[in-house]
Amino acid sequence: MGFLKNLTFLQLSDNDLDGNIPSSIGGLESLQRLHLDNNHLEGPIPDEICNLTNLGELLLRQNRISGSIPNCIGNLSSLQKFLVSSNNMTSVIPVSLWSLQQLIFLNLSLNSFNGGLPLDMGKMTDIQSIDLSWNRLTGAIPSSIQELKSLSSLNFSRNLFQGSIPQSIGDLKGLDFLDLSYNELSDAIPESLEGLTYLQHLNLSFNKLSGKIPNGGPFGNFSALSFIGNEALCGNATFQVPPCHVNGKKSSRDKRLRLLYIMLPIVSAILLVSIICFFRKRRNTSKKPAVSVENPPGIDHPMISYQELCSGTNNFSESNLLGVGSFSSVYKGTLANGADVAVKVLNLHIEGALKSFDAECGVFRKIRHRNLVKVITTCTNADMRALVLQYVPNGSLEKWLYSNNYNLGLHQRVKIMVDVAAALDYLHHGQPEPVVHCDLKPSNVLLNEDLIAQVCDFGIAKILAENKLETQTRTLGTIGYIAPEYGLEGKVSTKGDVYSFGILLLEVITGKKPTDEIFDAAMRLRQWVGAAIPDRVLDIVDSNLLSTNHADLTPSKLESIVLSILELGLECSRDLPGERMDMETVTVKLNKIKLSLD
Numbered sequence: 195m196g197f198l199k200n201l202t203f204l205q206l207s208d209n210d211l212d213g214n215i216p217s218s219i220g221g222l223e224s225l226q227r228l229h230l231d232n233n234h235l236e237g238p239i240p241d242e243i244c245n246l247t248n249l250g251e252l253l254l255r256q257n258r259i260s261g262s263i264p265n266c267i268g269n270l271s272s273l274q275k276f277l278v279s280s281n282n283m284t285s286v287i288p289v290s291l292w293s294l295q296q297l298i299f300l301n302l303s304l305n306s307f308n309g310g311l312p313l314d315m316g317k318m319t320d321i322q323s324i325d326l327s328w329n330r331l332t333g334a335i336p337s338s339i340q341e342l343k344s345l346s347s348l349n350f351s352r353n354l355f356q357g358s359i360p361q362s363i364g365d366l367k368g369l370d371f372l373d374l375s376y377n378e379l380s381d382a383i384p385e386s387l388e389g390l391t392y393l394q395h396l397n398l399s400f401n402k403l404s405g406k407i408p409n410g411g412p413f414g415n416f417s418a419l420s421f422i423g424n425e426a427l428c429g430n431a432t433f434q435v436p437p438c439h440v441n442g443k444k445s446s447r448d449k450r451l452r453l454l455y456i457m458l459p460i461v462s463a464i465l466l467v468s469i470i471c472f473f474r475k476r477r478n479t480s481k482k483p484a485v486s487v488e489n490p491p492g493i494d495h496p497m498i499s500y501q502e503l504c505s506g507t508n509n510f511s512e513s514n515l516l517g518v519g520s521f522s523s524v525y526k527g528t529l530a531n532g533a534d535v536a537v538k539v540l541n542l543h544i545e546g547a548l549k550s551f552d553a554e555c556g557v558f559r560k561i562r563h564r565n566l567v568k569v570i571t572t573c574t575n576a577d578m579r580a581l582v583l584q585y586v587p588n589g590s591l592e593k594w595l596y597s598n599n600y601n602l603g604l605h606q607r608v609k610i611m612v613d614v615a616a617a618l619d620y621l622h623h624g625q626p627e628p629v630v631h632c633d634l635k636p637s638n639v640l641l642n643e644d645l646i647a648q649v650c651d652f653g654i655a656k657i658l659a660e661n662k663l664e665t666q667t668r669t670l671g672t673i674g675y676i677a678p679e680y681g682l683e684g685k686v687s688t689k690g691d692v693y694s695f696g697i698l699l700l701e702v703i704t705g706k707k708p709t710d711e712i713f714d715a716a717m718r719l720r721q722w723v724g725a726a727i728p729d730r731v732l733d734i735v736d737s738n739l740l741s742t743n744h745a746d747l748t749p750s751k752l753e754s755i756v757l758s759i760l761e762l763g764l765e766c767s768r769d770l771p772g773e774r775m776d777m778e779t780v781t782v783k784l785n786k787i788k789l790s791l792d
Contacts, residue, residue, distance in 0.1 A: 256280040329352070335350065348371065387412075
């Protein structure tokens with residue numbers, strides 16, 4: 195690799211690359227853009243990367259990279275984008291990073307960085323966005339942050355920052371996003387923040403702030419959610435905090451007011467019923483309050499407040515985190531009635547997250563089936579989008595296929611795939627407007643306490659108009675499972691789900707992911723299976739499946755059943771959509787195979 199002296203752009207994102215980043219990458223002396231995000235890379239960032247002095251973009255998001263940021267990172271004087279979120283990085287952020295004067299976008303979120311920030315942060319004069327959220331950073335937020343005049347987005351949430359919010363943040367006049375939530379910040383909210391006229395999103399929740407919440411400037415646009423979890427705050431009733439009391443000696447006027455407060459409930463008792471009736475009648479047509487928790491149409495469940503979600507998930511703590519997806523994080527929660535739920539919280543700052551939420555809600559309004567994960571309610575307001583889902587205790591099919599502590603026999607695997615087939619059959623043929631899941635894979639199949647499969651995650655699903663066979667999309671599913679026509683033409687149809695089901699069927703029997711390292715462009719999972727049948731069937735079957743006791747099956751019958759399943763998987767995953775059967779036919783064929791096992 196190091197011999198490619200004239201290479202300027204290396205784009206290897208969204209593959210299944212693993213292993214370490216090679217030190218030879220330092221020989222790409224002309225490289226300007228290096229994109230390696232969304233792979234399985236591990237190990238440290240090599241120091242040799244600091245030799246790439248022309249590098250303007252370094253994207254390493256969503257890998258398994260560990261260790262620290264090289265101290266020599268300051269040598270990359272042309273760097274404009276440095277994005278390493280969602281990795282396993284640790285140690286202190288090197289001081290030299292803060293000297294990169296041309297840096298525009300910095301994202302170190304979802305790692306385990308520790309230590310504090312330097313006193314002098316003012317050299318990054320072009321920086322527009324800083325995201326250090328979900329780390330273990332400590333100490334104070336330096337007042338020198340005021341010198342980052344181009345800053346429009348600042349996210350320090352989910353850390354251990356202490357001390358006061360600097361008054362100097364009010365000098366960042368272009369700031370439109372500020373999130374300091376889930377830290378240990380104390381003292382008052384600076385009134386200087388009232389001068390941030392462009393501020394559209396503010397989250398100071400779950401700190402140790404005290405005193406009055408400012409009223410001026412953009413604060414009139416914020417809801418109580420911006421300040422929840424700070425017990426000592428006071429101010430306007432809009433923020434659902436107590437009123438602030440003026441210190442000093444009580445005047446006779448104060449005493450009269452106190453007497454009035456005592457008598458007022460008595461005087462107004464007669465009017466109270468009328469007022470309640472009036473507002474109840476008006477509520478259906480008036481604007482929803484800032485904190486709005488609602489149920490999707492067709493879902494009958496008591497309202498769940500945002501406060502109950504916070505309480506039930508331990509303030510959305512990491513210990514409750516079940517998983518992180520492209521657009522969301524999922525937490526285990528317990529409602530006030532003792533019911534366990536999964537709370538899927540959308541990351542509204544990721545492009546496409548709102549569209550994903552709307553798509554999922556649109557699907558859940560139309561569907562209800564035993565093999566689809568059940569939505570309980572939603573939580574929707576200006577600052578949050580969340581789905582409250584039925585908690586499925588046995589985790590995903592992916593966990594059961596690839597974790598050492600779990601094992602599934604042939605009977606169980608076939609039963610699970612029958613459940614998945616039933617879910618897709620219902621989505622495609624169970625209502626006038628077919629629903630295409632678009633992202634079927636093992637991690638989107640959950641197993642309940644009885645190992646009944648439930649398909650989940652409709653974030654990129656498509657609803658086809660009645661009598662319409664296909665639509666277009668720019669949002670692709672997961673590599674290895676998406677049908678060829680998705681990537682080539684962006685065509686979405688129910689036959690695309692059939693393809694994904696076929697690949698999943700092959701994976702469940704062989705224990706091989708379609709992205710396994712043994713496969714390449716010339717030999718994919720489908721070709722590998724096709725080359726092995728009918729003579730070498732048992733050679734490609736998952737060894738964990740074969741090690742399971744199948745006393746009721748003779749070896750020849752086991753081989754025959756496995757062969758029929760693999761042949762069905764190959765039929766479903768044909769390259770041309772017109773050559774694939776529909777899910778009604780697939781379900782019938784798979785149920786016949788299941789009956790032969792009983």
